[in-house]
Amino acid sequence: MRTIAIPQLYCGASGKKGAYNRQEVGLARAFAALGCRAVVLYPDPDAAPEAVTSEDLEPNVRIYYVPARKAGVSAFYRTWQPLLNEHVDAVHVMGDNALGVPGLYRFCRDHDIFFYSQLGAIKSTSENPVMRAVMDLLCRRNLAIYRKTPTYAKTPAVAAQLEQLHVPCAGVMPVGLDTAIIPNANGEKHELREFLKLDPKANYLVFVGRLDSYKRPLDLVPVLEALPRSWNAVVIGQGSLTGELQDALRTHKLENRCTCIPQLPNATVQAYYHACDVFVNFNDGEIFGMSLLEAMYAGCPPVARHAPGPDLIIEPGTSGYFADTPAQFAEAIQKAAADPACGHAAQRRVNEHFLWANSAETALAMLDKQGGNRRG
Incomplete structure (x- = not known):
């Protein structure tokens, strides 16, 4: 059985226990319905460095809350050990311009975990022009990763933006409703x-x-x-x-x-x-x-x-x-x-x-074609 991890790379209310409409959980349910195991990782900036906790939401859907450092809204996980403990085959990354993308990519590359992305935004949307310029500059590291790994866009507008930035777009994979x-x-x-x-x-x-x-x-x-x-x-x-x-x-x-x-x-x-x-x-x-x-x-x-x-x-x-x-x-x-x-x-x-099942089917078709493990 293929195991797919979906890590959230932002610190925010959407990753808290009990939060409504967590996109990662909706996608995880869709993967499980299609015969996979799905592991969701949420950063927990308030947790002690070794305090990894987990809960089984339903059969074949497990959620981890992992200690993380916080820089603005970006999360930097203190450990990616759950990916190894769960024998994860692939990570589905909705990282956009998150600062933690390069660290996750390096971990996946070093441990033969397939890395692919589903992006909803590339440029920073900060209202602070200085912060926006800094984030766009740092995002170049993410773009270098997206150029050599399968990268999907959530909308045609993002697909066009990826092409302008010389990032091959694998296709449009919309967000779904849970x-x-x-x-x-x-x-x-x-x-x-x-x-x-x-x-x-x-x-x-x-x-x-x-x-x-x-x-x-x-x-x-x-x-x-x-x-x-x-x-x-x-x-x-x-x-x-x-x-x-x-x-x-x-x-x-x-x-x-x-x-x-x-x-x-x-x-x-x-x-x-x-x-x-x-x-x-x-x-x-x-x-x-x-x-x-x-x-x-x-x-x-x-x-x-x-x-x-x-x-x-x-x-x-x-x-x-x-x-x-x-x-x-x-x-x-x-x-x-x-x-x-x-x-x-x-x-x-x-x-x-626009149900998560559509996104999961697209991802699984790609994984079947390219294999579950690939170095970028």
Whole structure:
């Protein structure tokens, strides 16, 4: 049985026990369903140097929490011994521009462990220009590794970027949705609205995400203003622009048409996807968009700005719409809500192309062709 490891090379909340929608775990489940063993490694900067812990999530899926040093958001593992203990054949690396990529690559090279990557970003997205320049300079080490190992892109935009940087791209391998963590909707749309205390006669758009500048949540205000008064909004999220968004809603006398909810259990978020008419995404730099996938999986059609993730996921006019100005958003939102086929197409699009099983199948086909062990 082939054993594949999926190490996270960033320190963040997404790797903590109990965190929602851990991409590495979703992919691990998909590998296990296809007959492999999967080992996920998360860095633990707070652990004592020798305090490696593990848990068996389900058959053939094991998670390790490994002591690590932290530099910014990058993780430097104090040991890669779990890779040897588990007799790992290959590592699936979503390292992007992480500073720990070269160290992992050298370990794999020295121990005949096959190394390949699935990348969602190359350039630094730091708002600090000095930090961005330093990170882009250091990323050259990663690029040298990606040039000599199989490297997949999460989106066509990243694939094009890799080619510009003279990194051969093995293909597009999108991020997937982990359906194991998504509960079934308990009830019909009208029943969910009653449960959530939403007006059964109104139309609703839903925004789910950080209320920070890169997500552009303030764009909701002119969009809601451009829609008929029968339209309301639900905003689920919090961030640096929470107060500014609420002030803008009051200024434009829209506070009674928008419900702002800082945080909710996952099951309740899913209920809102099923109860609302349209999902909106205003981020024009969206690398992928997991909330977009979740909404579409629930049959909630999206209206989004053009960005690498939405451009790959949405079939314009079929499984969603693109818009830019408030007037365009208002028109597209009403079109999507009026066409039940759009929601069905959105759901079908995710089921057919954006589950982790698709990524796992692509990776296993490559490993079958190239062999489980290879020095770069």
